[in-house]
Amino acid sequence: MNYTRRDALVIGAGAAVAVAMPFRAFAERHADAISAFTGGADVAQTGVELTAPEIAENGNTVPISVAADGASEIIIFAVGNPVPEVIKFTFGPRSGASSAATRCRLAGTQDLIAVAKMADGSFAQATVNVKVTIGGCGG
Amino acid sequence: MAENVKPRVRVPRSAAAGEAFEIKSLISHIMESGRRKDSDGNTIPRSIINTFTCDFNGENVITAELHGAISTNPYFQFEATIEEAGTFTFTWLDDDGSVYTDSKDIALA
Numbered sequence: 001m002n003y004t005r006r007d008a009l010v011i012g013a014g015a016a017v018a019v020a021m022p023f024r025a026f027a028e029r030h031a032d033a034i035s036a037f038t039g040g041a042d043v044a045q046t047g048v049e050l051t052a053p054e055i056a057e058n059g060n061t062v063p064i065s066v067a068a069d070g071a072s073e074i075i076i077f078a079v080g081n082p083v084p085e086v087i088k089f090t091f092g093p094r095s096g097a098s099s100a101a102t103r104c105r106l107a108g109t110q111d112l113i114a115v116a117k118m119a120d121g122s123f124a125q126a127t128v129n130v131k132v133t134i135g136g137c138g139g
Numbered sequence: 140m141a142e143n144v145k146p147r148v149r150v151p152r153s154a155a156a157g158e159a160f161e162i163k164s165l166i167s168h169i170m171e172s173g174r175r176k177d178s179d180g181n182t183i184p185r186s187i188i189n190t191f192t193c194d195f196n197g198e199n200v201i202t203a204e205l206h207g208a209i210s211t212n213p214y215f216q217f218e219a220t221i222e223e224a225g226t227f228t229f230t231w232l233d234d235d236g237s238v239y240t241d242s243k244d245i246a247l248a
Binding site: 061081083095096099100104105136 | 158159160172174194195198199200201202203204205206207208209210211213214215216217218219220221
């Protein structure tokens with residue numbers, strides 16, 4: 001079978017779109033969730049400290065901790081999980097510091113994003129990449 | 140109802156007024172994410188603890204909204220401050236409607 005140059009271009013473009021589409025849908029879900037939390041406000045890139053291991057051997061229990069001075073709420077997303085939301089912390093009047101630690105499941109190597117809502121209504125976020133050896137979704 | 144759910148918390152016996160100190164909590168729970176399948180290919184329904192709260196004398200310390208991505212036996216570590224002696228109460232809400240509670244007294248140092 002002979003392909004002309006034009007055929008090859010059309011097929012190539014179609015394949016590129018087909019590959020890109022599910023990926024885009026995946027990326028948009030956490031972006032939607034973040035903008036639902038921030039209400040579309042500007043998000044600063046400093047002021048939040050998100051700690052996670054660089055390499056997690058077991059995706060079933062990945063220790064993570066987050067701290068943001070003056071934050072009233074912190075929400076954590078795992079960009080590559082089937083459900084991007086991980087946890088939302090709300091700090092009350094008896095809280096000693098706007099920091100918390102827990103353990104989460106990660107489906108594979110991906111970015112973790114923490115978005116903090118400050119007491120003055122502004123937002124800040126931090127991103128950490130975690131390499132996962134064995135995914136933790138049991139799928 | 141999830142079985143053998145046992146809450147455990149660690150709170151210092153006493154703390155100085157206005158000084159932040161650490162609280163750790165752990166509860167044994169399977170945290171079934173709702174994404175796993177059994178050997179017949181049927182999805183195992185989600186069964187997780189969806190909310191955790193810690194209060195001190197009726198005032199909130201921290202509230203956490205949990206999703207399926209939280210590991211089996213959810214663990215939390217956070218900080219609190221007190222101005223007077225009192226009681227910390229911890230509450231975990233299960234998807235199936237169960238409520239697990241624990242409490243710890245603390246004195247002023």
